[in-house]
Structures are given as structure tokens and as C-alpha cells.
Amino acid sequence: MASWAAAGAGPAFPQAAGGGAAGPRGGRFPFPYTPYRIQEQFMEALYGALEAGRVGIFESPTGTGKSLSLICGALTWLRDFEEKKQQEEARILAPEASGQEGKTQPASAGSGHPESSGAAGEPEWVTAFVQKKEEQDLVDRLKEEQIRRKKREERLERIRHNVQLKYAAKRKRSEEDETKRLLQLSKEVFSEGDGVDVLEQLDHNEEELILAEYESDEEKKVVYGLEADDDDLEEEHVTKIYYCSRTHSQLSQFVHEVQKSPFGKETRLVSLGSRQNLCVNEEVQRLGALQLINDRCMEMQKNKHEKKSHEENEGKKRRVSRTVCPFYSYEQMQFLRDEILVEVKDIEQLVALGRETKACPYFGSRYAIPAAQLVVLPYQMLLHEPTRSAAGIKLKDQVVIIDEAHNLIDTITCIHSAEVSGSQLCCAHSQLLQYMERYRKRLKAKNLMYIKQILYLLERFVAVLGGNVNQNPSCQAVSQTGTVLKSINDFLFQSQIDNINLFKVQRYCEKSLISRKLFGFVERYGGTATAVKTNKENQKLAGLQNFLLTLQQGPNKEGTPQSPPMEAESDQLRTASPLMQIEGFLSALTNANQDGRVILNRQGTVGQSSLKFLLLNPAVHFAKVVEECRAVIIAGGTMQPVADFREQLLSCAGMDPARVVEFSCGHVIPPENILPIILCNGPSNQQLEFTYQTRDLPQMMDETGRILCNLCNVVPGGVVCFFPSYEYEKQVYAHWEKMGLLTRLAAKKKIFQEPKKASQVEQVLVEYAKCIKRCSQAGGQMTGALLLSVVGGKMSEGINFSDDLGRCVIMVGMPYPNIKSPELQEKMTWLDRTMPRAAGQAPSRVLIENLCMKAVNQSIGRAIRHQKDFASILLLDHRYTRPATFNKLPQWIRERTQVKPAFGSAFAEIRKFHRGKLDAL
Numbered sequence: 001m002a003s004w005a006a007a008g009a010g011p012a013f014p015q016a017a018g019g020g021a022a023g024p025r026g027g028r029f030p031f032p033y034t035p036y037r038i039q040e041q042f043m044e045a046l047y048g049a050l051e052a053g054r055v056g057i058f059e060s061p062t063g064t065g066k067s068l069s070l071i072c073g074a075l076t077w078l079r080d081f082e083e084k085k086q087q088e089e090a091r092i093l094a095p096e097a098s099g100q101e102g103k104t105q106p107a108s109a110g111s112g113h114p115e116s117s118g119a120a121g122e123p124e125w126v127t128a129f130v131q132k133k134e135e136q137d138l139v140d141r142l143k144e145e146q147i148r149r150k151k152r153e154e155r156l157e158r159i160r161h162n163v164q165l166k167y168a169a170k171r172k173r174s175e176e177d178e179t180k181r182l183l184q185l186s187k188e189v190f191s192e193g194d195g196v197d198v199l200e201q202l203d204h205n206e207e208e209l210i211l212a213e214y215e216s217d218e219e220k221k222v223v224y225g226l227e228a229d230d231d232d233l234e235e236e237h238v239t240k241i242y243y244c245s246r247t248h249s250q251l252s253q254f255v256h257e258v259q260k261s262p263f264g265k266e267t268r269l270v271s272l273g274s275r276q277n278l279c280v281n282e283e284v285q286r287l288g289a290l291q292l293i294n295d296r297c298m299e300m301q302k303n304k305h306e307k308k309s310h311e312e313n314e315g316k317k318r319r320v321s322r323t324v325c326p327f328y329s330y331e332q333m334q335f336l337r338d339e340i341l342v343e344v345k346d347i348e349q350l351v352a353l354g355r356e357t358k359a360c361p362y363f364g365s366r367y368a369i370p371a372a373q374l375v376v377l378p379y380q381m382l383l384h385e386p387t388r389s390a391a392g393i394k395l396k397d398q399v400v401i402i403d404e405a406h407n408l409i410d411t412i413t414c415i416h417s418a419e420v421s422g423s424q425l426c427c428a429h430s431q432l433l434q435y436m437e438r439y440r441k442r443l444k445a446k447n448l449m450y451i452k453q454i455l456y457l458l459e460r461f462v463a464v465l466g467g468n469v470n471q472n473p474s475c476q477a478v479s480q481t482g483t484v485l486k487s488i489n490d491f492l493f494q495s496q497i498d499n500i501n502l503f504k505v506q507r508y509c510e511k512s513l514i515s516r517k518l519f520g521f522v523e524r525y526g527g528t529a530t531a532v533k534t535n536k537e538n539q540k541l542a543g544l545q546n547f548l549l550t551l552q553q554g555p556n557k558e559g560t561p562q563s564p565p566m567e568a569e570s571d572q573l574r575t576a577s578p579l580m581q582i583e584g585f586l587s588a589l590t591n592a593n594q595d596g597r598v599i600l601n602r603q604g605t606v607g608q609s610s611l612k613f614l615l616l617n618p619a620v621h622f623a624k625v626v627e628e629c630r631a632v633i634i635a636g637g638t639m640q641p642v643a644d645f646r647e648q649l650l651s652c653a654g655m656d657p658a659r660v661v662e663f664s665c666g667h668v669i670p671p672e673n674i675l676p677i678i679l680c681n682g683p684s685n686q687q688l689e690f691t692y693q694t695r696d697l698p699q700m701m702d703e704t705g706r707i708l709c710n711l712c713n714v715v716p717g718g719v720v721c722f723f724p725s726y727e728y729e730k731q732v733y734a735h736w737e738k739m740g741l742l743t744r745l746a747a748k749k750k751i752f753q754e755p756k757k758a759s760q761v762e763q764v765l766v767e768y769a770k771c772i773k774r775c776s777q778a779g780g781q782m783t784g785a786l787l788l789s790v791v792g793g794k795m796s797e798g799i800n801f802s803d804d805l806g807r808c809v810i811m812v813g814m815p816y817p818n819i820k821s822p823e824l825q826e827k828m829t830w831l832d833r834t835m836p837r838a839a840g841q842a843p844s845r846v847l848i849e850n851l852c853m854k855a856v857n858q859s860i861g862r863a864i865r866h867q868k869d870f871a872s873i874l875l876l877d878h879r880y881t882r883p884a885t886f887n888k889l890p891q892w893i894r895e896r897t898q899v900k901p902a903f904g905s906a907f908a909e910i911r912k913f914h915r916g917k918l919d920a921l
Helices: 014-018 037-052 066-097 123-161 163-194 200-207 249-260 291-313 330-342 348-355 361-367 379-383 383-392 405-415 422-442 445-464 488-495 500-513 514-527 534-552 568-577 578-588 619-629 643-651 698-714 726-739 741-748 760-777 822-834 843-860 903-920
Strands: 055-059 241-245 270-271 374-378 399-402 418-421 482-487 597-600 609-615 629-634 660-664 673-681 717-723 749-755 782-789 808-812 871-876 898-901
Touching: 037 055, 037 066, 037 660, 055 643, 066 123, 066 241, 066 249, 066 399, 066 629, 123 200, 163 500, 200 270, 241 249, 241 379, 249 270, 249 348, 249 374, 249 808, 291 514, 330 348, 330 361, 348 361, 374 379, 379 383, 379 399, 379 405, 379 619, 405 609, 405 629, 405 643, 405 843, 418 422, 418 578, 422 445, 422 514, 422 578, 445 488, 445 500, 445 578, 445 673, 482 488, 482 822, 488 597, 500 578, 514 578, 578 609, 597 822, 609 673, 609 822, 619 643, 643 822, 643 843, 673 903, 698 726, 698 808, 698 871, 698 903, 717 726, 717 760, 726 741, 726 782, 741 749, 741 760, 749 760, 760 782, 808 843, 822 843, 871 903, 898 903
Parallel strands: 055 629, 055 660, 241 374, 241 399, 270 374, 399 629, 673 871, 673 898, 717 782, 717 808, 749 782, 808 871
Antiparallel strands: 418 609, 482 597, 597 609
16 A cells, blocks of 8 residues: 655655545535436545555446546545645644744753663664654755745735736736847847858858767756756645546547536646647747657757856857747746646647747646646656656656556557668668768767767668668668567677667767757758858769658659659658657667567568567556556546456556456446347358458358348448458458449448548548438438448547447457467467466467457447437357457446347347337437
């Protein structure tokens, strides 16, 4: 059980661990409306888990108000925690307030008996002195914290109620802008009168591309972007809740729920995001790619930190004027931080406020973290330790809630995996070699050493793929194609790079911003800054540009390099930063040997081949989160089967099983509003078993078509049919078209297919919804639409087929993953070697079953989205009746599921269900 301690403050509260309040005051949670009973149960279980310092796996189906339950349950606990903490502080400080601090001296202090000793062998007066010192330190810390808290509350209260302060700040910003504009104008006039040489100016610009002197062991005082004299912006971290989800839209939706909740006015909430989402500097935003934006921002910060030392040397030597960000200023940052804490804001509101106040929302939100009570952030920022550290997130004794966590294991695996192609490796080598040759005489020895090491690494990586960095990768054929998996150590030995310290190289890449300098070099000498180049230089650099484009694109069908327009070249180079991608791969190679594998994927050419790092043990990265936090809640609408979370994440992380709690609630819909059926046989009594061996048989595809034809006759509105893969859906569609089944289906419902391209999904959904609405209003023979979707596709997660959009969901077969995949085979081998057998089954077999059922549960959960919704669910495969499989369905679906051996009885049940619902409308 986690100890009861206030983060940053230090004092422990033993009475809360044992005899503290078991629930909220009076057992009631503030709520915007009368909660469902399952919401009350959810909040009570959540409160208990946070109080006891547990790791909880919470499941609450979509449509049951999970977000509000999380908000009201967690913030009620935080409110009670803060109250008890302040009461305990008052109790400790009470003797001092009454002037008794010096009156209780230890009995042995100055007694003249040094030979008497305490329990630890020390004289009692020493033990008493140490104890007194600790007590006094505690009192001093609490007093300091009280003073800080009082100052913060007074400051925020002034801003909240004094509009004049805002106007004063706005007027001051306008005056500063005008001053800057006049200064800039005078500089331009001076430059024109002084006749600054164009060549000199361009030389100054070029100096920005040269790497600064690198000192690997130097520790500069820069705290996630804070200047050394910006200490006032840094505060102690109060106890807080970190809430994370998958997408920015989900986070914005959560923030809006907080705003509507009873806690919306009093909660100090900060929304975190990437620079790509929060940057308001248009010059930086135009870079487009996230890594480029990150590097440019860091470079501007570095320029600002170096500005003072440059100004000191101005009289001795003329310095280059380096660009600094106008949105990063001390006073503006203070104002923005307090504005964020005063009122709950989502990402969009935060960006708008940043533009208005001329302050950076990215850093402003980070400065607000210490004083915030609720921090809202995307998965990657919390689960990736370097990103977490850079953002100033401290998890010690805090609470973490991970929502939409059904894909948590895959998310951690993806965040810490990396892949680079042969084209990227050759392209990066060519760019870096050109850069080194141009600036060799101006680079410091340590920079040259690391650049040569990186060049050697790139050369060896290409050699492992069977290529040569000095030749076009698209023209180099690979002699032995196929996929090979290696342990990290074996890969390092085979590549002959085991003598290079990858940790140091990785750190150099991060600190030196070499990828940003390299990108600037390629961008500048790709035809954009040719004013001072000789014809010979122009020809050389044009050749470099064409070669780099060739590396990225490969030859066309005729075997000659493609020549896109200049705008296309510029766009391609702007988004292509191969060294940035390679840095991720180098970082992945620093994982422990047993926790991952390197996949050598050799295709037709070196350019098409790739190196991929696959993380096998996500628990090593999740363990750090669980160890530091007071409590962790993993929540989702569909968490079944939960065995993966327990075993692959928590057990492998060394978690005590007694600390893990599970909670699953039912749905708010009445039992009669859902009809789940497992169908074992089709209309012609063909057994439904869609294995890889049988699903391609014509009779199986015919039987599936007949089932849909019958259902489309009796189901109103929309029918969504999920197939195991895009390839199988395409194959079945072509067969139906050939056999005339498609025409029969189209007579009742217009047919839509899920597109592979994500950009086309929205359009298909809009047309699908329009068709259903049109048919319901017009009546007639057409009764709606049929949507052919794919498990694991864009429509199986995050899309709501509520009401008429999904009156029936059909699952064709069981979507088992491709067990021939080298990555999956390696994962299965690793599990069998490291995990114990469960209920007589090998861990690899359990994994396959769980992956299948997670996908099924996500897909069939698309239909029921609110209390008054209704739908039928049809699982087409007799294997769903197996106990091990059946028990992995969500409880609220499982306890209402009917097994139908024959199609006739299933069809009659579905017809009766939908007729009854239509009559009731």
C-alpha cells in the first residue's frame, strides 16, 4: 500500500493510512445531475483505490458517463486529501502558534549522563537532538509551504476579480511591441546607411548552421526551458492528478466535461500538448514536422540563454545576431501561467490566450504544472520518460489516470519502438558527410569526433542490409531477401559497432541539435540561398539536392530519377529529416538486451529494406510510472480481457498482486435494449467457422451473403458488418458481386465500404449517415445502409454508430492476428520463455486469444452509446461459444448473449426484437 504523503511537503499522515476516512464526506459526490447507481459505485471504488494507493483497472462501458465519474470521484478525493493535509499541518504548527515551541525539552538534554544511550547505540541526548531537529525542519517546511500557498491563492484571486490588472498587462504589452517595432526600424535604417555587405550578412546567417562547442559532461542550469534567473516561475509541486488519453480531441472533450462539472470553477487545471499543437510563433509553425519545430524552439531558447554572454563580449568582438523567440519572456510567462490557473481552459483556448498575451502557451502551460491540481496530457507525454522529464512532470506521490487504456500495451510498445529504411540511412549519411566537408575547418574537435562516429554507424547499418552508403540505395539489389530477428547485442556485434558508446552518441544528438543544423544546411543549399555561391558551388549543391531527392524517392519505372517541380522538392525536403528518425532508432538500441529485438527486413533493394527495433517488454517503461505514483488508474470502456494488463504490464513490472484492484460495472441501458446472439450455423445449415483454411471457400462466402440479405430485410436503419481484414472484405465483396448477392443486398440497403485512407473515412461516414436519414424519412423499399468495415480499421475504434447509424452490428469470424508475422512470433516466444502458464494454456496462446477478443469487443461496442439506444449484435462463428472465448466478452454483453445453433430461430428473434422497438417508438 502506498504511504500517505503530500508531494513536496514531506510530512506523512499515519492516521489516514489506518483509521482515515474510508470515503468522501457523508458518502456523497458532487455531481451535475443525479448519478446512475453504477456511477456512484464507480466513484466509490475509485475513491477507495486512490485512498489506499492502489493500481486500479476500471471498466465502464461507453454511454455510462465514465468521464464525469472519473472527474467527480477523483476530484472529491483530492479535495478531501487537501483538507486533511491542511488540518494535519495546523495540528503540527499549533504548539508553535501558542508559543510552546521551546518548552518541551528532551529529558536527557544536558543531564550530564553521556553514557546513557538510545535504541541505536547513540547517547539519548543525541537522539533527542536529532529528533528535535527533524521536527523543527518539518515545521519550517510547513510554514514555507503555507506562505507559498497563501501567496499563490492571493495572486490568483486578484487576477480572478481585478479586471484592471488584465488591462494594465495588455497596455504594457502594446507599449513593449511599439518599442520593439521602433528599435527594429532604427536598426534597418542604420543598416542601410552603414552599407552592410551582403556577403558579410550571409556569412553571419551561415554561422547559425555551425555546431556550437559540445561539452558532454557539462550540466547547465536549464530547467525545461527556464533561465537561471527565472526561479520565481518554479514552485513546489502540490499533490495533483495527471489525466491522459489518446488524442487531443478526447482531451478537449474531457476538459469540457470538467468545465460543466461542479468542480469547473475551483479546479486549477492545465492542458499540456506538443509544440506542434501549442506554438504560436508562425515562423516556427511553418516548419511543419514536429521534430523540426522542437529543434527550432530549443535553438531559440539556447540563443536566449547565450544572449547575455554575447552582449558582454560585444565590445571585444562583433557577434552574430541570433534569432530568439518573441513569445518567450519572463513577465509574459508569469501572467500566462496565472491566467491558466485561474480558469479551466482547453488547448484551443490556451493557444488563443497565448496569441492575445504574446506569451508562449507551450512553456506557459509547463510553468503552471507545479501549482495545478489536474494536469491533462496525451499518452506519449506521460509514458515516455525523456518527454516526461523535459516537460517538468514529476510523478512522485502523485495520481495518474490513464483513460481509453484498452490499447495501453500497444501504445507503450509503439512509443519505444523505431524503424528506419535503407533510403533514410543513405540520405542521412550523404547529408552529414556534405555538412562535415563544408565546415570541417570551423568545427571543434569533439563535434568532428561525434560526426565521424555517426557516419560510421550509418555506414555499418547500411552494410548490414547488404548495401553501400556511397551508392544509390534504390539501385542496389539485395542478394538475400527476407526477415531476420536479432537480439540487441547480436545486432551490435554483427554491425561491428559494439565498441561505440551509443548512450554518448544519443546524448550528443539531443544536446547538439545536429539534426536541426543538418536540416537547415540541406534546406539552405537546396536552392533557397544562392546569392553568394559561385557557379561551381551551385552545380555541386544542385547535384546534392537531386541526389538526396533520388535517395528518398527511388527511380521511376524507367529507372531514371524523378524530377518533381521545385515546390514539391521544397515540401519533400521540409518534411524529410532522416537523421531525426535515426536518432530514435539509436535511442531504442540502448534498451536492455532481453527487452527487445532488432528486425532486419531485407527487400528487393537496399532503399526498400529497413531496420526496426521491436520492444518486447513494455513493463520496463511502465514500471517507473507505477513505482513513483501514489496511485495509478487504468480505465476504459472495454478493458476485457484484463489478463494482459495484469501479466504483461503489472506482474512483469514487479507489482505486488495485492496492490491491484479491478472494477467493472454494467451498462445503463435496460436489458431489453440489446440482443447479442452467437450464430453457429447459416441459413443452409453450413457451420460457421471462419478459419484461414475455410473462410475462402465459396460456400462460406455465400452463407455470409445470405445471412446479410435476410437481416437487411428486417433490420431498420444502419447495419455495420466487420470483417477480419481489408483483403478478406475485398475478396468477399468481389465474390458477392460475381454471384449476384450484391444486387440483392443493394435492393434493401445502399452499400458502403470502409476506405483504407484515413482522409476518406469522414466523407464515407457522412454519406452513410445521410443515406440512412433520407431512407427513414422517405420510406419505401430502401430501409437504410450497409457499411462493410474492418476490425482494427478506422471505424472499429472511436466512431459512434449510435441510434439509426448502428441498429445491428455483425462480426464475421474471429479476427485472430497473423501468427506468421515475425514480430508476433518473437513476442510469443518471449512470453512463453518469461511468463508462467495460465490455466494450462501457454502464454503465447493466451496472447493470441486476447488480441482477437480485444478487437471484437472494441468493434461490437460501437453500437450502444447512450441509455435509450438499442441494437442487435451478431457473432458469426460457433467458436465464440467456447467457455474461454465466451468469458472474454464484456460482462454487460455476456450476461445477455443467446447462443443459436440454427439460423431460423436467430432470425425470428432479431425480427421480433426490431419490430418491438419500432412499435415502441
